[in-house]
Amino acid sequence: MYKNSHLKPFFIIGLCHLLFQVNSFGQPKWSESKIFEKKLISVIQSRYIDTRGVPSHDQFLKKNGLFPLNKKTELIPYFKVSVSIDDVLGRDQNFNSRKSAKLLNPEFFVETTTTHNSPFVSLPIWDGRVYEDKDSLIVGGYSAKFNERPVGLIDSYGNFAKSLSGPKMKEFSILQIPSEQIIFDPFEWRLFRLDPSNGKTIKNSSKSFLPVAIFDKQGNCIKNIEFNIEQNTANSALILYGIIGDKKVEIAKCNLTNPLIAERLTGYQPALIEGCIQPAHGKVITFTLEGQYSENISVNEAGLCLNCNVSESTTGKAPKFNRVKIDGDFSDWQNIVGVSDPEGDYLNYLFKNPDTDLLEFKVTNDEKYLYIYSRVAGAHGRTGKNGRYYWYAYIDVDANPFTGYPPTRDDNCYYGISTGDDAEVQFEFVGNKFVKTFFGFAGAGAEKEALDGSLKLGSSYYSSKAMDGSKRDRYKIEYVNRENIRHITHDNTEGTSKDIVMALSPDGSEVEVRVEMAGFLKDKSGKSIMFRGRKIDIAVGTEGSSDHLGSDKWGADSSPVIYSYKVK
Numbered sequence: 001m002y003k004n005s006h007l008k009p010f011f012i013i014g015l016c017h018l019l020f021q022v023n024s025f026g027q028p029k030w031s032e033s034k035i036f037e038k039k040l041i042s043v044i045q046s047r048y049i050d051t052r053g054v055p056s057h058d059q060f061l062k063k064n065g066l067f068p069l070n071k072k073t074e075l076i077p078y079f080k081v082s083v084s085i086d087d088v089l090g091r092d093q094n095f096n097s098r099k100s101a102k103l104l105n106p107e108f109f110v111e112t113t114t115t116h117n118s119p120f121v122s123l124p125i126w127d128g129r130v131y132e133d134k135d136s137l138i139v140g141g142y143s144a145k146f147n148e149r150p151v152g153l154i155d156s157y158g159n160f161a162k163s164l165s166g167p168k169m170k171e172f173s174i175l176q177i178p179s180e181q182i183i184f185d186p187f188e189w190r191l192f193r194l195d196p197s198n199g200k201t202i203k204n205s206s207k208s209f210l211p212v213a214i215f216d217k218q219g220n221c222i223k224n225i226e227f228n229i230e231q232n233t234a235n236s237a238l239i240l241y242g243i244i245g246d247k248k249v250e251i252a253k254c255n256l257t258n259p260l261i262a263e264r265l266t267g268y269q270p271a272l273i274e275g276c277i278q279p280a281h282g283k284v285i286t287f288t289l290e291g292q293y294s295e296n297i298s299v300n301e302a303g304l305c306l307n308c309n310v311s312e313s314t315t316g317k318a319p320k321f322n323r324v325k326i327d328g329d330f331s332d333w334q335n336i337v338g339v340s341d342p343e344g345d346y347l348n349y350l351f352k353n354p355d356t357d358l359l360e361f362k363v364t365n366d367e368k369y370l371y372i373y374s375r376v377a378g379a380h381g382r383t384g385k386n387g388r389y390y391w392y393a394y395i396d397v398d399a400n401p402f403t404g405y406p407p408t409r410d411d412n413c414y415y416g417i418s419t420g421d422d423a424e425v426q427f428e429f430v431g432n433k434f435v436k437t438f439f440g441f442a443g444a445g446a447e448k449e450a451l452d453g454s455l456k457l458g459s460s461y462y463s464s465k466a467m468d469g470s471k472r473d474r475y476k477i478e479y480v481n482r483e484n485i486r487h488i489t490h491d492n493t494e495g496t497s498k499d500i501v502m503a504l505s506p507d508g509s510e511v512e513v514r515v516e517m518a519g520f521l522k523d524k525s526g527k528s529i530m531f532r533g534r535k536i537d538i539a540v541g542t543e544g545s546s547d548h549l550g551s552d553k554w555g556a557d558s559s560p561v562i563y564s565y566k567v568k
Helices: 040-045 057-063 166-171 449-454
Strands: 018-022 027-032 069-084 102-119 121-123 126-135 136-143 149-152 160-162 182-183 192-198 200-210 226-232 238-244 245-253 261-265 286-292 297-300 303-306 359-364 369-376 388-396 425-431 433-441 479-484 485-488 500-504 510-516 535-545 554-556 562-566
Touching: 040 136, 040 182, 069 245, 102 226, 126 149, 126 192, 160 182, 200 359, 359 535, 359 562, 369 535, 425 500, 425 510, 433 500, 449 479, 449 485
Parallel strands: none
Antiparallel strands: 018 027, 069 102, 069 286, 102 200, 121 192, 126 136, 136 149, 149 160, 182 192, 226 238, 238 245, 261 286, 297 303, 359 369, 369 510, 388 425, 388 535, 425 433, 433 479, 479 485, 500 510, 535 554, 535 562
16 A cells, blocks of 8 residues: 555655746747746755755654664564354354354455654644645644634745734644644655654554555565465465466465454444445454464565565566455455555544544546445444434546635535545445435536536535525535436435445445446536546545544544546
8 A cells, every 4th residue: 555644646856947938039038037946845855965965854854853763663464354243153252153154355454563762753743734835835724613724834944833823823733732843744745743752662553454565575566466365264274365477475374273363343233225235234243363474475674575586577467457346345455556544643623533534545447437445443334323424535527626625625624635626426324324325516506507417617615605604606516316317415315326336344444435427417518527538636535423432523534635546
């Protein structure tokens, strides 16, 4: 998985721009007023030059007392599998099931734990982000009352300066941190709080799901590797293989006879109607089992390294494309690359709800459907008796942030994404019951334009009412397609869109959604806003009540954006 934590998709470094005009003879006339244009991010990075004369993240860490000393890294392999409650023998904590039991949705992940020493420790700041606005780096802060608003600037030295004063300051958690303790990492585009370590050892952990990075003997990442988890019934083991061209290499395995159980969870069992399925109806026990690497794998500073030789001809073969089936078996997603989101990236004014804490997001498509996947730390759709839960894919269909509505800024939204939201694919749970899948659209118009098809892309809003209570003429509308008829839908309204179907994993932590591209709206000329060959920006978000966890606050999260995804 790509490690991507609400970051920019790329950095622009060393941009030199010569401006000129054309004189009456058609020859260039150089402007003396502006010769060089510098990106502020490049200026900040240039303050951390290494011995090669190149901006270096290591230099940034050293100058800020964050460079790791006495670093130790441990990469532990785990297998995760669900078993029907009916097949689990006994009530103890052992992995004891019937011989005929089917292992549901086997998974693999690596937990990376690092320890090190440094004078200071950097603590992630989730209550704000840094974004570019012309020649400035703006710090946006999140609050319950004002959503996201600009609260400060990053100067050319990388220092944070507040731009907000007065009583509004108390609404933003980021402004409660002393400015001198806020540090901006210009290489990873992150905000941190800098605290003294006081000599304590610093420990960090993270999880990487399939496809994981495997390196060759030279330290190069093996690109064209396909992963496959197989159950060896003869030896009672789960085995992870890496298929590289015509080679099948054992990566890791887990013996199912008296395995080391890291976690044992009872499944989540929502009530389901048409449009959503779940293997074993969630009546499962899900086990996380510690595995071990095969002799083909060694662990070093690069990560997981393959000990056997892989020829260039072998690595040149691309892994085969597996079509996605919406069946609750997520093995067809394990070789699709997506983006990861940090576990525990909670905002202070929201509840720390694992059911809305996104960990992964992926997208793919075929000639007819768009497929969307996400993983959360808890379970998708889980609520209390009267709770609500929403999942949505933000789609900027024209890759233009000035059409649609800005999810990070608009009414009643939490923190979101750096893009315009033109269209959405969504689902809703109410009181632990699946209610519907549905579409959203935000453009130049509202219900009438959506129903009669005379819509066009344009700037819009989330809410139908402005902050002063007046009615807007353009805002986000939500609809379902049933029996070839489009209907406007609202919160708590049951009835799924026939062209959006979904499946939960047995434990609810994963979801896969299939949406028919023909279900998206069409413009005035009759052309669908979603079509093959189009490049889109896309991310997912979750939000839900937390009454089942003893809180009246909501939880929410948004994934990083996959920019310029080409609908193949």
